[in-house]
Amino acid sequence: MKILVCISKSPDTTSKIAFTDGNTKFDENGVQYIVNPYDEWYALVRALEIKEAQGGNVTIITVGNAADEAVIRKALAIGADDAVRIDADPTDAYFTAFQIAEYAKNNQFDLVLTGKETINYNGSQVGGMIAEAMDIPFISLATKLDINGSTLKLEQEILGGIQVVEVNAPAVVSCAKGMAEQRIPNMRGIMAARTKPLQVVAPVACDVMTAYTSYSLPEAKKACRMIDPNNMDELVNLLHTEAKVI
Amino acid sequence: MKTLVYIHSDNGISKASLEAVTYAKKIGSEVIAVSGGSSSDLAKLGEYGASKVLVDRAVVNGDAQQITRMVAAAAESTGAEIIVFSHEITAKAVAPRLSVRLKAGLISGAIALPDLSNGFSCKVNVFSGKAFGNVTVKTDKKIISLLPNSLQPEVTGAACAVEEFNSNAGSAAIKVVETKKPEGNIPLPEAELVVSAGRGLKGPENWGIVEDLANALGAATACSRPVADIGWRPHHEHVGQTGVAIRPNLYIAAGISGAIQHLAGVNGSKVIVVINTDSEAPFFKAADYGVVGDVFEILPKLTEAVKKFHAAN
Ligand SMILES: Cc1cc2nc3c(=O)[nH]c(=O)nc-3n(C[C@H](O)[C@H](O)[C@H](O)COP(=O)(O)OP(=O)(O)OC[C@H]3O[C@@H](n4cnc5c(N)ncnc54)[C@H](O)[C@@H]3O)c2cc1C
Numbered sequence: 001m002k003i004l005v006c007i008s009k010s011p012d013t014t015s016k017i018a019f020t021d022g023n024t025k026f027d028e029n030g031v032q033y034i035v036n037p038y039d040e041w042y043a044l045v046r047a048l049e050i051k052e053a054q055g056g057n058v059t060i061i062t063v064g065n066a067a068d069e070a071v072i073r074k075a076l077a078i079g080a081d082d083a084v085r086i087d088a089d090p091t092d093a094y095f096t097a098f099q100i101a102e103y104a105k106n107n108q109f110d111l112v113l114t115g116k117e118t119i120n121y122n123g124s125q126v127g128g129m130i131a132e133a134m135d136i137p138f139i140s141l142a143t144k145l146d147i148n149g150s151t152l153k154l155e156q157e158i159l160g161g162i163q164v165v166e167v168n169a170p171a172v173v174s175c176a177k178g179m180a181e182q183r184i185p186n187m188r189g190i191m192a193a194r195t196k197p198l199q200v201v202a203p204v205a206c207d208v209m210t211a212y213t214s215y216s217l218p219e220a221k222k223a224c225r226m227i228d229p230n231n232m233d234e235l236v237n238l239l240h241t242e243a244k245v246i
Numbered sequence: 247m248k249t250l251v252y253i254h255s256d257n258g259i260s261k262a263s264l265e266a267v268t269y270a271k272k273i274g275s276e277v278i279a280v281s282g283g284s285s286s287d288l289a290k291l292g293e294y295g296a297s298k299v300l301v302d303r304a305v306v307n308g309d310a311q312q313i314t315r316m317v318a319a320a321a322e323s324t325g326a327e328i329i330v331f332s333h334e335i336t337a338k339a340v341a342p343r344l345s346v347r348l349k350a351g352l353i354s355g356a357i358a359l360p361d362l363s364n365g366f367s368c369k370v371n372v373f374s375g376k377a378f379g380n381v382t383v384k385t386d387k388k389i390i391s392l393l394p395n396s397l398q399p400e401v402t403g404a405a406c407a408v409e410e411f412n413s414n415a416g417s418a419a420i421k422v423v424e425t426k427k428p429e430g431n432i433p434l435p436e437a438e439l440v441v442s443a444g445r446g447l448k449g450p451e452n453w454g455i456v457e458d459l460a461n462a463l464g465a466a467t468a469c470s471r472p473v474a475d476i477g478w479r480p481h482h483e484h485v486g487q488t489g490v491a492i493r494p495n496l497y498i499a500a501g502i503s504g505a506i507q508h509l510a511g512v513n514g515s516k517v518i519v520v521i522n523t524d525s526e527a528p529f530f531k532a533a534d535y536g537v538v539g540d541v542f543e544i545l546p547k548l549t550e551a552v553k554k555f556h557a558a559n
Contacts, residue, residue, distance in 0.1 A: 013487055013507045017376045037488050119374050119487050123354040128342030137419045138310050140339035159335055161427030165308060167420045177481045209351035213367060214380045224530050229539035232551035238535060243517040245496040
């Protein structure tokens with residue numbers, strides 16, 4: 001199998017979220033970037049497991065600037081064979097998906113994997129958009145993926161349960177928890193990552209459909225009201241009369 | 247302005263779908279719903295503002311590509327300018343596809359009505375609920391995927407016509423082999439009340455007291471990440487930045503410390519109750535009501551109090 005894994009960078013989960021330029025831009029000051037956990041823990045690791053079991057090749061792709069190569073090297077350290085960086089700002093989901101789809105179409109992958117969403121924009125859009133641009137099936141929120149010849153057998157989340165599906169490659173799959181276990185890169189992987197091929201590709205022209213125009217932070221919570229542990233009737237009463245949630 | 251709403255129906259129509267119709271009614275003058283599947287109670291969408299429902303019985307619920315073709319055909323035949331989805335699992339696969347197919351900008355996870363004062367923009371959650379963003383759509387056609395529990399369904403009219411609709415959506419490339427749905431479970435993303443527990447419960451054998459409270463309230467159950475990772479609870483209950491993001495009316499957190507990654511997925515909840523032995527637990531800073539105490543004592547007491555309340559009301 002020739003597998004393409006889409007990687008996004010995201011701020012470390014403990015990052016302080018703040019905005020600059022009149023609340024129009026994410027404040028990157030002091031922010032550490034990591035590989036988006038869903039892309040790394042589930043999509044990339046499952047791709048590597050498939051390759052280890054049946055051979056093939058795992059390429060990672062990201063749409064981003066030169067500064068994002070640090071994140072690409074982190075993903076390579078976990079074990080991908082090579083990487084592609086589309087040299088552009090990933091301005092919105094459509095732009096990102098369009099660039100990846102163009103590359104994937106020209107390079108004949110059997111399988112394109114994404115994480116279920118990024119932890120910064122949470123859009124869950126890129127995988128479905130790539131699939132439509134390539135006119136191939138999309139299996140979202142997959143928790144299990146097995147391959148038998150050119151048939152993919154998957155489990156995916158549906159409302160209130162799980163659905164088992166089968167589809168022929170090529171397809172796009174977005175990966176959720178259950179798919180694989182997080183791997184910690186070892187020293188050998190980190191060393192090898194430095195010299196693995198990283199190809200930089202120029203973006204293709206693409207329409208702009210959406211833009212983030214401003215941001216805001218939630219209002220600070222009022223102080224917590226402490227309830228006497230021996231008076232749960234009071235808590236229930238407050239939930240009914242004051243909070244009006246029961 | 248015509249608005250089209252995609253309705254995912256398999257076992258009846260979810261509350262989230264009714265929210266989507268209500269939302270569409272608030273933005274568009276005429277609301278038309280489109281659905282596949284075998285549901286028989288689609289006419290009731292009229293009560294929430296739909297003028298009619300188009301249904302293509304040949305389209306089953308398993309294949310996003312096929313559903314996308316159906317919704318695109320409905321958008322074309324009705325001339326709708328705005329297409330609304332409820333941001334649930336099927337829609338998360340269909341809306342992005344439709345965005346590419348129709349060249350219509352997608353607002354994913356909207357939490358408010360669109361703002362038309364300066365172009366067309368809408369508020370969404372970003373950074374896993376740690377912040378909000380405003381997304382502006384620049385295309386003529388627009389797609390909005392509405393986060394469940396962002397507004398309440400409102401009855402505004404009466405049942406409407408249901409028209410058979412042949413969308414020529416082609417065959418499904420994805421074959422559904424099996425569907426596993428545990429009976430009686432309230433799906434977490436849709437739940438209005440959630441009881442969640444963490445490592446403070448000490449072991450999976452102790453979850454009875456969590457389930458008792460959830461049953462007394464009619465709530466769904468959730469858990470922290472380590473609890474799902476060690477296998478005490480199923481993965482789909484894991485909430486937080488790397489789990490399910492939820493925004494119920496009430497979130498009760500028992501024996502959960504309130505790490506930043508946990509809070510990210512739950513701080514959109516309207517009301518948060520925290521039960522923890524440690525009065526310094528960070529979760530109290532994000533809570534509306536707090537109880538410093540042992541879950542093994544407090545949860546059963548709270549369950550009794552809830553039962554008493556329900557018996558009296
Ligand atoms: C990249 C990354 C992503 C992550 N994503 C998530 C995520 O999505 N969701 C998530 O939940 N976590 C996530 N985490 C983990 C997170 O940092 C915390 O480790 C985790 O939330 C802690 O779970 P907990 O509160 O159940 O356990 P603990 O932190 O061990 O807390 C247990 C709490 O129970 C209390 N307690 C103990 N006994 C009792 C008792 N008898 N009665 C009452 N209270 C009691 C303790 O005082 C303590 O506050 C992530 C971490 C990383 C690094």
